[in-house]
Amino acid sequence: MRLPEFTLERFFARWEFAAELLLCASDVEGLSVRDLLDLADEDSRHRWDDLRLGYTESAGDPALRAEIARLYEHAQADDVLVFAGAEEAVFALNNVLLGSGDHAVVVRPAYQSLAEVARAAGAEVARVELRPADGWRLDTAEVGAALRPNTRLILVNEPHNPTGSLSDRATFDRLVGLAAESGARLVVDEVYRFLEFDPADRLPAGADALETAVSIGVMSKSFGLAGLRIGWIATRDRGLLTRLAAFKDYTTICNSAPSEVLALIALRARDRVLARNRGIVLGNLPLLDEFFSRWAGVFEWVRPRGGSIGFPRLVADVPIDRFAEGLVRETGVLLLPGTVFADTSNRFRIGFGRTNMSAALERLETYAERTLR
Numbered sequence: 001m002r003l004p005e006f007t008l009e010r011f012f013a014r015w016e017f018a019a020e021l022l023l024c025a026s027d028v029e030g031l032s033v034r035d036l037l038d039l040a041d042e043d044s045r046h047r048w049d050d051l052r053l054g055y056t057e058s059a060g061d062p063a064l065r066a067e068i069a070r071l072y073e074h075a076q077a078d079d080v081l082v083f084a085g086a087e088e089a090v091f092a093l094n095n096v097l098l099g100s101g102d103h104a105v106v107v108r109p110a111y112q113s114l115a116e117v118a119r120a121a122g123a124e125v126a127r128v129e130l131r132p133a134d135g136w137r138l139d140t141a142e143v144g145a146a147l148r149p150n151t152r153l154i155l156v157n158e159p160h161n162p163t164g165s166l167s168d169r170a171t172f173d174r175l176v177g178l179a180a181e182s183g184a185r186l187v188v189d190e191v192y193r194f195l196e197f198d199p200a201d202r203l204p205a206g207a208d209a210l211e212t213a214v215s216i217g218v219m220s221k222s223f224g225l226a227g228l229r230i231g232w233i234a235t236r237d238r239g240l241l242t243r244l245a246a247f248k249d250y251t252t253i254c255n256s257a258p259s260e261v262l263a264l265i266a267l268r269a270r271d272r273v274l275a276r277n278r279g280i281v282l283g284n285l286p287l288l289d290e291f292f293s294r295w296a297g298v299f300e301w302v303r304p305r306g307g308s309i310g311f312p313r314l315v316a317d318v319p320i321d322r323f324a325e326g327l328v329r330e331t332g333v334l335l336l337p338g339t340v341f342a343d344t345s346n347r348f349r350i351g352f353g354r355t356n357m358s359a360a361l362e363r364l365e366t367y368a369e370r371t372l373r
Ligand SMILES: Cc1ncc(COP(=O)(O)O)c(C=O)c1O
Pocket: 026, 084, 085, 086, 087, 088, 090, 111, 157, 161, 189, 191, 218, 220, 221, 226, 231
């Protein structure tokens, strides 16, 4: 299997821990272990204190799987398989579902692995474009037009990285209808689920919408616990889960024992964890709205509807790679150039899940005053 370089991850490998302030992180600010343990109920506190650091159950700790299943309407613990982050889930899923002669439909732009692993597994990948003029909304007519008799998989990401877009319910229902009629498996990357700005906009989970559909979830983004490296696949298709479990024997075998317990604690306290994280995101958003209205004509902003990231455009005649490089070198503030998503329209990803966002935004503004006005 040959995989091309993961451009975004290589960019972060260079800058994430060298830059002083991240203004493009995709996750919400991580909780400390101390703060997380303060949220533990009695049972999970015992699990933590008495934890033995041996191998764990390869499908995931049963209590954790049960807690993850509670995030869905129709899932039980046995409908959940735990992975090392969403990334391992994406890798396993594409390898199990796709091979040469198969076809997959994936939105663009997208987190690179969503399309690249499918391609490396041998499938032909058709991209359905999300466009700023449509508010980055998914056009299900384009999904329908991309389908072929050998389409095995339709992969979308709701809320979406990097644009923060979120389909409306009617669009999502049409998508589910297309998957059901065509027999292509619907996979919904839901790593930003629960960060919809208006909870009324939250879509049904893929795994709830259709028996064969797949939800990909993770502790990294909405739950602010990326360092746990705990993600999962939820689906009512038990046959698929059996195949995925067999694949996982060749990747991580089982999950990190401490991470499983910490994830359990966070999920049992999810109302408090999500309230904290939604508070950070919703507190930062108005600052971005004000910034982009002050800079209208220089930056173009399509306001996201969920998640902790957006994908504005630098309208001024300065290449975004050059602008971002100057910004980080001179001010320590990191933006993510859209070129890592193969975007050619001078966009960049901005992240608003960090508590120091206003400080980063101030430095961006000072730098923009100096270089763009
Ligand atoms: C849409 C999407 N899917 C999957 C992943 C992988 O998540 P993780 O790093 O938690 O494995 C990411 C990470 O940025 C993402 O944005």
